[in-house]
Amino acid sequence: MKKSKVSSNGPEYSLRVHGPGGEAGYPLDRFPCCVGRNPDCDVVIADPSVSGRHATFERDADGNLVLVDNRSTNGTYVDGSPISRLKLRPPVRIIMGKVSLEVLEKGGKPLASHSPRPGPLPLPPGVGAGPGLPATRSDGDSGAAPGGGECFYRRAGKEHGPFTRAQLREMAAKGLLRRTDLVWVDGADAWLRADLVEGVFSGVPAGESPAPVVEQPDNPAAQTSGYFEDLLEFPVRKARGEITCPHCWHTFDVEEFLFIARHQALVGDPVLGPDAQQRFLPSKFTPEGNAVDSMGMSCPDMACPRCHLRIPKSASEMPPLFLSIVGAPASGKSYFLTGMIWRLRNELAQNFAIAFTDTDAINNQILNDFEETLFLNSDQDQLVTLRKTELQGELYNQVLLDGMIINLPRPFMFSITPAEHHPQYEQVKDKMSRTLVLYDNAGEHFEPGMDSVDNPTTRHLLHSDIIFFLFDPTKDVRFRQLCHATDPQLEKGARVQRQEILLTEMINRIKKYSGMKADAKTAKTLIIVVPKYDVWADLLDYPTSPQPWKWEARYRTCALDVEEIKNVSFAVRGLLERVCPEVVATAESFAGDVLYLPNSALGRSPEIQPDSGLLAIRPRDIRPFWISMPMLYFFHERGFIPSLPRRSLPDREVVPVEYKVSGDVVFVFFPDREKPLQIPVCYMGCRLRDPQSGKWFELPARRRRRKGTYRRGSSGG
C-alpha cells in the first residue's frame, strides 16, 4: 500500500481486503484514497478482476466517507448494490471484482461473516437473473439438500443440484466441480463463477481443475468398435482444458477467457485500439453463461487474454486442428484453398457423413467471397480472378503487444462434426468435433528474411497438425522444359522460382521456434501438393481416378481408397525425384510421412484478360480435380474417414521381391536389377507399381507407431 499524501480530519477508518490471495488490513486515514490494480494506487490490489483505478474513497465537506466508482469494468458494490458514488456508513462491505473489502471504524470488529473464516460472499444483485432465476432451475423445488442451503451449479447449459455448500466444497476438492462452472448459492440473485464463491475452492490449489469429461477413461466413447476406434489414439484436449488462441497461438486455461463488453460506452482497448470494445475478466454471469459487463449488458463474445481478439464460442468448445498452407508467390494457394473448401462443404456431407460448416461467417467472409466469385458467380462467362494476397490488411489483425504493432494472420475457421446419420454418431461426436483452423498467407511471407518479431504471420507453422506445401511445376524451369501445354504461366519470361528454398525456410522456422533438433523429424504430416495438374498431367505415368473413394456398407459411409492415393503419391514422388530431386530430399529430411498429391484448382489453364492483363478464368470452365484430396487424406489419418478394406485386384498381380528396412527407407531388390528401389517406410503395407518395369510388388505393413517424433536410425519396418 502506498500512503496518500493528503490527510484529512474526521473519524478514522480501516480497510480490510479479502481476496483470493488472502487478507490484509490498512488504515484509511488519508484522502482521496484510490483503490485499484495500478501500482500508483494508494491501495494496490493485484487481482485481474479489479480495474486499474477501480474506486476512490473520499471525504465530503461534512467529513463523511464517500466511495466513488471510477467507471470500473466489473463495478463496485456496497452491501450488494452497485454504486457510482455513495456516502458510506461503516461498517460496510464492498465488492470489487473478485475481491471483498470491509470498511470498519478504527478499532471496530470485523463483519461477522468474515470471522474467523468468511462465509458466502454478499453477492451482488443478479443482472439477467433476478426474479426469473428460480424458473431456470428446473429441479429447484425438489427439496433442500441435507445440511440446508441449496446450491446448484451449471455446466454446458445443464444444471446440477441441489447440493449443500459442504458438498460443493467436496466436489471442488475432488475435481468434480470446475472453477469455470457457474454456481448459485442460496439467497443469491446471480450465478457466479465457482472460484468466485468464497469457500468453495478454498484449500484447493489454484490451477487444479478436473479433467474434462471426454477425458474420463470410462467414457462411453471408448467403447466404439471398428474403424472409428482409431479416433481414440489422438488426444482431443489437454488435461486442464487448455485453449490455443487461433490468432496468436497463446495457450491458456478456459477460466482466463476475457469477455467483450457490449455497451457502447465501454470502448477502448489497450491492445486493439480506441475503437475496439473493452475486454474484461468477468465475475458475474447470466444463467446462460454470458458475462455481464460493468453497464449490466449480457456479453456472449469471448477473447484471447493475450491478443484480445475474438474467439468464436464453438472454437473454444471444439479443439482445434491447425492447417498451414505454404507456397511460393503465385503458386495458386488462394485458388487451392477456395476450391478445397468449396468441395469439402459438399463431399464430406454427401460421402462421409461429416458436417463441414463455417465456425464464424465473419472470420470466413473473404474466403466465402472467393467461393462466390469462382463457384457461385451469376455471370458464368465473365473472366474472373482472385486478388493477390496482400501482406497487410483484411487478412490480418493488427494488435499492439509489448509496445509493438504486430500483424497476426486472420484465421479461417470451420467446424467439423459427425452428421447425425454418421454410423457411430454417439460414440464419435466428441472426438470428431473439431475446429479446423487454416491460414492463407501471402507467398512473400515464406521468403527468407520475412519472419520478424512484429510480423509473426507464419508462426502457425509451429502449431499446425498438417502442412500443405504447394510445389508449383510451372515455376520450375526443368518442369517447364518438359511441359507441352499451352498456358500463359509457361510462357517465356514468366516468373520462375527455386521453391526448395521456401521449403527449407519453412523447415528452419519450425525448427528454430519449436526447439527441434537438427537431426529430428517432425511428427507433422507434410503433404507436397503439386498444383496445376492440367498443365503437367501427361508427365505422370499413372492413371488417377477422379474419385478415389467407394461406398463401404460396413461403415455406412464412403471409404477412401488409400492404397490408390498412395500409389498416385508414389508416382508423383518418382516424377519429382527425377525432375527436381532436391524438393523430395528436403521434404523427406523434415517429415517422416510425406505424401505427394497432384491437383488442379481450376481444371484448365487460365487466360489473360485483355483489358487488365490479369490471369483470369471463366466460372463455367472451372473443373477442380483432386482439390479436396489432401484434406480427405488428412481426415483419414485422423480417423474421421475410413479406408477401403484391402481387396484382391486381379489386374495387379504381385511379383515377389526382397526388401530391407534401413532407417526411414525400405530397399526393394528386384531380381534383374543391380540398384534397389528406395522407398520411404510410409508406403509399407501397400501394393506399389515399379516405375521402371511397371510390375506390382507388395511391402508388408509396418508396425503401427504412435504419433511422435521420428528419429533418424529408428526402424520403421
Add this chain to the structure above:
Amino acid sequence: MASELIYTSAPRGVRPGTSGFCTVAYTRGMSASTVRLLESLSAYKHLYAAHDPRAARNPVVYSHYRYTISGRSLHILSRISAAAADHTNRSNTIAHHLVVSPTERPDGGPAWLALQPGVFVESWDREPERLEGPKPLPRGDAGSTVARTWHAAAGDAGWAGVLAYAFLRRPSDPAFLLFEPGQPMLELIAEALALLPPRRRWDVTFSTYFTLLPAGTTCAWRCCVPGSEAAREVRRFPRSLVIDLTQPPGAPPDNPLVQEARQGAAAAQVRRPDGRRPPPPPASTRFKLLESNRRRTIRLKPGKPGGRQP
C-alpha cells in the same frame, strides 16, 4: 522535406531477396521501425474486384495518421490505390507514404499538401532504389475560401463548417462521411480543414477511404462507402457526426464555421465587425454549372444576396 517510402508488387524490392509485395523505394537513412510501420500501413481493400468492369472506380486512399516513433511525433501522409497488374499478372496496389516532421509541415494542412501536384507517385515501373535525399515539400496555404466542393456534393457549403466545428468541439469523437466512389473526398476534406486554424489542421487525422483503423493511431475523419463494414461501425459511435453524401443531407445546423464555409473566411471576417453582409459574388460564379458527380448534376439557381450559394 519529407522521408518517403513506396510499396507495391514488383519483381524485385529494395531489400535483397524480396519480390512481390515489397518496398521498392525509400529514403536512405529511414529507420527499420519506420519502414516496418509504413509497410504495415500499405494495405488496400478493393471495393470492386480487379476483374470487375467498375474496377477503375476503386476509391483512392489519402490518409493522414499521427504516430510517435522513438519518442518523435510524426505525421504520415499516404496515398494508396489499386494499380495495374503486376509481373505475375495478378492484381496489384501501390502505396506512397510521406513522413513529415512537425517542423516541416506546411500551413495548408495535410489534405492541401496531398492535393499538390507531384507529391505522390501513382505507378511504379522502375528498378528498386534508395532515394538519396528527403523530398522537398511545397509550402503554402490555400487560404480560407468558399467550400465549393461541399456545395456541389452536399448542396450546402456549410457542411464543411459542420465537420470542422465537430472536430474543434470533440476531437476524440470520429466523424463519418458516407460517400459514393467518384466523389472528391480529398478536396472535401481539404476545404473543411481550411476552416481550422493552421496550427490545428495537422491535428486532424483522416482517411478518404476508411476500411480499417491501423493499430496505434486514431482516425478523426473517416470516409466510408455505405454498406461497408467500416460504415456499419457508425452505430457504435452514437455521439459521432455522420454526413451522408450519397443523399442530400439538407440544411446544416448553424455554427460560426458554417457561415465561413459558405462565404469564405475573408467575407466572414469583413461581416463580423459591422454586421454587414459581403457583396454578392460575380454573376459568372453565381450561375456556374457545377461539376457532375455522376449521381446527379446540381445546378445552382441565382440566389438572393447573402443566401447560401457561394
